Every structure is written in C-alpha cells, then in structure tokens.
Amino acid sequence: QVQLIESGGGLVQAGDSLRLSCAADGFTFSSYAMGWFRQAPGKEREFVATISWTGGTTQYADSAKGRFTISRVNANNTAYLQMNSLKTEDTAVYYCAAAHASVSFRASGADYWGQGTQVTVTS
Numbered sequence: 001q002v003q004l005i006e007s008g009g010g011l012v013q014a015g016d017s018l019r020l021s022c023a024a025d026g027f028t029f030s031s032y033a034m035g036w037f038r039q040a041p042g043k044e045r046e047f048v049a050t051i052s053w054t055g056g057t058t059q060y061a062d063s064a065k066g067r068f069t070i071s072r073v074n075a076n077n078t079a080y081l082q083m084n085s086l087k088t089e090d091t092a093v094y095y096c097a098a099a100h101a102s103v104s105f106r107a108s109g110a111d112y113w114g115q116g117t118q119v120t121v122t123s
Contacts, residue, residue, distance in 0.1 A: 009117030022096030038092035
C-alpha cells in the first residue's frame with residue numbers, strides 16, 4: 001500500500017523556520033520525483049517545489065525561491081522541505097507528492113499524494 005506521510009507542520013511566527021518531512025512507503029522511492037504543494041483556504045493547490053529522483057534537479061515556485069529548500073534522502077525514503085523566513089502568506093496545508101520517472105512535475109502529474117500537514121504563520 002502506497003503511503004506518503006507528512007510531518008513537521010505547526011504554528012509559527014513570521015520570520016521563523018520549519019522543516020517538513022515526507023516519509024514514503026509502498027513504492028520504489030528512488031524512482032520517483034518528489035514534490036511539495038500547498039493549498040490555502042479558498043485557493044487552488046499550488047506548486048511549491050520539486051526534486052528529481054536523483055536529487056540532482058530542483059525547481060521552485062517564485063514565492064519559494066531563496067527561502068525554501070527541497071531535499072531527499074533515498075536511503076531513508078524521505079523528502080524534506082526546509083522553510084525559512086516564513087511569511088503569513090505561507091499559511092496553507094502542505095502536501096507531499098510523488099511522480100514516477102520525472103525530473104519535475106506539477107500537481108496534475110503526481111501519481112501519489114499525502115494527506116497534508118498544516119502550516120500556520122502568524123504576524
């Protein structure tokens with residue numbers, strides 16, 4: 001059974017940092033690109049960052065560039081999103097996703113999704 005389990009969300013103040021984790025199980029993690037997406041109340045799910053199956057290629061939304069870092073440890077079947085200098089507009093549910101044999105992908109290209117973890121940033 002495929003599972004993507006996010007953790008690390010929480011309530012923080014603007015300027016703080018959080019590190020989200022995504023633990024994968026039930027598929028060959030090293031063959032999948034991994035991504036982070038987010039959805040704020042009343043808005044569509046949006047791309048945040050992706051990382052290729054080797055970890056050699058990363059892509060970021062403009063809103064994430066310079067503040068967020070996506071990474072992965074294939075030996076641990078885990079992907080991460082380090083978020084620094086958080087802003088109130090980063091408040092959303094953050095979802096982990098996987099796409100087979102991809103370098104990068106958007107939401108429509110994901111094969112698997114996690115349940116999400118809430119990130120709330122207060123001013």
